[in-house]
Amino acid sequence: MGIVGRSAIVTKPNESVRLIVTTFIGVVFGFLIGASFPTLPLAKLNVPSSLLPSINLSYNEDKNSTFLNALSAPKGNRNTSTEAKKLNNTSKIWVPSNPRGAEILPPAIVAAESDFYLRRLWGVPSEDLTIKQKYLVTFTVGYDQRHNIDAAVKKFSENFTILLFHYDGRTTEWNEFEWSKRAIHVSALKQTKWWYAKRFLYPDIVAPYDYIFIWDEDLGVEHFNAEEYIKLVRKHALEISQPGLEPDWGLTWQMTKRRGDREAHKEPEEKPSWCADSNSPPCAAFVEIMAPVFSRDAWRCVWHLIQNDLVHGWGLDFALQKCVEPAHEKIGVIDAQWIVHQTVPSLGNQGEAENGKAPWQGVRERCRREWKMFQNRVANAEKAYYTSMGIDPLNSTAR
Numbered sequence: 001m002g003i004v005g006r007s008a009i010v011t012k013p014n015e016s017v018r019l020i021v022t023t024f025i026g027v028v029f030g031f032l033i034g035a036s037f038p039t040l041p042l043a044k045l046n047v048p049s050s051l052l053p054s055i056n057l058s059y060n061e062d063k064n065s066t067f068l069n070a071l072s073a074p075k076g077n078r079n080t081s082t083e084a085k086k087l088n089n090t091s092k093i094w095v096p097s098n099p100r101g102a103e104i105l106p107p108a109i110v111a112a113e114s115d116f117y118l119r120r121l122w123g124v125p126s127e128d129l130t131i132k133q134k135y136l137v138t139f140t141v142g143y144d145q146r147h148n149i150d151a152a153v154k155k156f157s158e159n160f161t162i163l164l165f166h167y168d169g170r171t172t173e174w175n176e177f178e179w180s181k182r183a184i185h186v187s188a189l190k191q192t193k194w195w196y197a198k199r200f201l202y203p204d205i206v207a208p209y210d211y212i213f214i215w216d217e218d219l220g221v222e223h224f225n226a227e228e229y230i231k232l233v234r235k236h237a238l239e240i241s242q243p244g245l246e247p248d249w250g251l252t253w254q255m256t257k258r259r260g261d262r263e264a265h266k267e268p269e270e271k272p273s274w275c276a277d278s279n280s281p282p283c284a285a286f287v288e289i290m291a292p293v294f295s296r297d298a299w300r301c302v303w304h305l306i307q308n309d310l311v312h313g314w315g316l317d318f319a320l321q322k323c324v325e326p327a328h329e330k331i332g333v334i335d336a337q338w339i340v341h342q343t344v345p346s347l348g349n350q351g352e353a354e355n356g357k358a359p360w361q362g363v364r365e366r367c368r369r370e371w372k373m374f375q376n377r378v379a380n381a382e383k384a385y386y387t388s389m390g391i392d393p394l395n396s397t398a399r
């Protein structure tokens with residue numbers, strides 16, 4: 001551009017030549033921009049739609065259309081008294097109850113919530129959805145676990161929105177499964193379940209869902225049915241829950257072990273001696289982070305509890321109780337629909353070898369470090385709060 005501009009000045013071409021040159025450059029530039037984004041069909045779609053209003057505006061200018069009149073209506077001369085009143089200060093919109101940052105919008109246009117419902121590109125929006133799913137299930141997955149996830153997804157009815165977080169960058173391969181086309185796929189390399197949850201499960205985004213399942217990829221679901229599970233969660237009024245864990249597999253806490261003799265439980269069958277009277281984790285008010293299920297309200301709180309930088313979520317299970325009250329009644333385990341924890345190493349061994357340590361060791365160390373950091377942050381936050389309220393933190397009955 002600089003060179004052309006200079007030569008244009010030097011040769012002083014007449015106006016029409018300059019116009020042609022400029023136009024030509026504009027066209028080439030436009031073509032290059034178009035050519036450099038060949039894989040972005042949406043960008044192409046956006047161009048005409050963003051041009052439309054201006055086209056219509058200039059088109060309408062001559063015709064004195066209703067559109068222009070609508071634009072100028074407040075200044076119009078019909079009904080001057082009310083218009084003037086509107087203009088006089090009240091025309092400045094400020095609605096404190098609007099979401100933060102949107103106070104200058106008229107409340108009726110504020111769309112504060114969203115969802116993961118897939119829509120069509122044609123037709124009318126009100127007819128897009130044949131079903132409004134009331135539940136959301138997310139799995140954090142690698143392609144290697146596809147058969148396990150396929151089996152798991154089949155345990156969730158059409159009333160569930162399926163959201164997959166891909167940590168290995170492989171997404172299109174999943175289209176071999178029929179259900180993949182109605183699933184949402186989010187891909188970011190080597191991130192953890194809680195990293196995705198913090199970023200993509202913002203409470204206002206998942207607001208339409210009564211229950212949100214945030215699950216690992218290595219769960220055996222042979223004895224699990226999601227609709228039945230939800231029924232029991234409602235029946236037992238659980239805000240945070242998980243399916244019972246088959247005891248024969250791996251290490252589990254007493255609290256989350258499946259109990260064969262009941263539908264659900266809120267405290268372990270045998271409490272270890274050191275927590276005989278306790279209503280606190282891990283004796284009660286406790287689920288693990290591998291397969292939690294949150295109610296909408298509980299999730300709104302838990303989302304805020306998740307720290308942006310502590311991606312492994314260690315220690316979160318011990319803090320969940322802060323989000324529901326009374327925790328030992330609203331956190332529990334559903335025994336009648338139960339799962340098996342298969343403990344397949346996945347992200348755990350995708351760290352980097354460092355100082356002669358295996359990749360998984362670095363990951364494990366970070367998990368422990370995060371746990372400690374999280375505990376400290378929670379403790380400091382509570383202390384700061386009670387201090388600011390003039391309460392001695394030491395004799396506050398902090399939960």
Ligand SMILES: *[C@@H]1O[C@H](CO)[C@@H](O)[C@H](O)[C@H]1NC(C)=O
Pocket residue numbers: 063064069
């Ligand atoms: C333009 O709009 C004004 C006000 O709405 C109306 O009085 C007038 O008749 C319109 N003129 C034309 C040409 O439509």
Ligand SMILES: *[C@@H]1O[C@H](CO)[C@@H](O)[C@H](O)[C@H]1NC(C)=O
Pocket residue numbers: 078079080082
């Ligand atoms: C002005 O508009 C209001 C409603 O918007 C109406 O009630 C009122 O009668 C109108 N006044 C005149 C003078 O047109």
Ligand SMILES: *[C@@H]1O[C@H](CO)[C@@H](O)[C@H](O)[C@H]1NC(C)=O
Pocket residue numbers: 088089
């Ligand atoms: C606003 O309206 C009041 C009366 O309602 C009037 O006294 C005042 O001058 C108006 N201010 C402006 C800027 O129009």
Ligand SMILES: *[C@@H]1O[C@H](CO)[C@@H](O)[C@H](O)[C@H]1NC(C)=O
Pocket residue numbers: 088089
């Ligand atoms: C009305 O607007 C004027 C000028 O914009 C401003 O100085 C005045 O404080 C406003 N009055 C009220 C009641 O908002």
Ligand SMILES: *[C@@H]1O[C@H](CO)[C@@H](O)[C@H](O)[C@H]1NC(C)=O
Pocket residue numbers: 157158159227
């Ligand atoms: C889906 O939800 C509807 C409405 O709650 C219910 O009638 C239907 O049975 C559910 N589908 C399945 C497969 O349970």
Ligand SMILES: *[C@@H]1O[C@H](CO)[C@@H](O)[C@H](O)[C@H]1NC(C)=O
Pocket residue numbers: 392395396
């Ligand atoms: C805090 O402890 C002091 C003495 O240790 C006691 O007098 C006070 O009532 C306690 N405050 C609360 C809120 O329990």
Ligand SMILES: CC(=O)N[C@H]1CO[C@H](CO)[C@@H](O)[C@@H]1O
Pocket residue numbers: 052055056065067
């Ligand atoms: C090109 C285009 O969108 N034209 C629209 C301009 O606005 C009128 C109504 O104001 C529509 O009927 C046209 O389709």
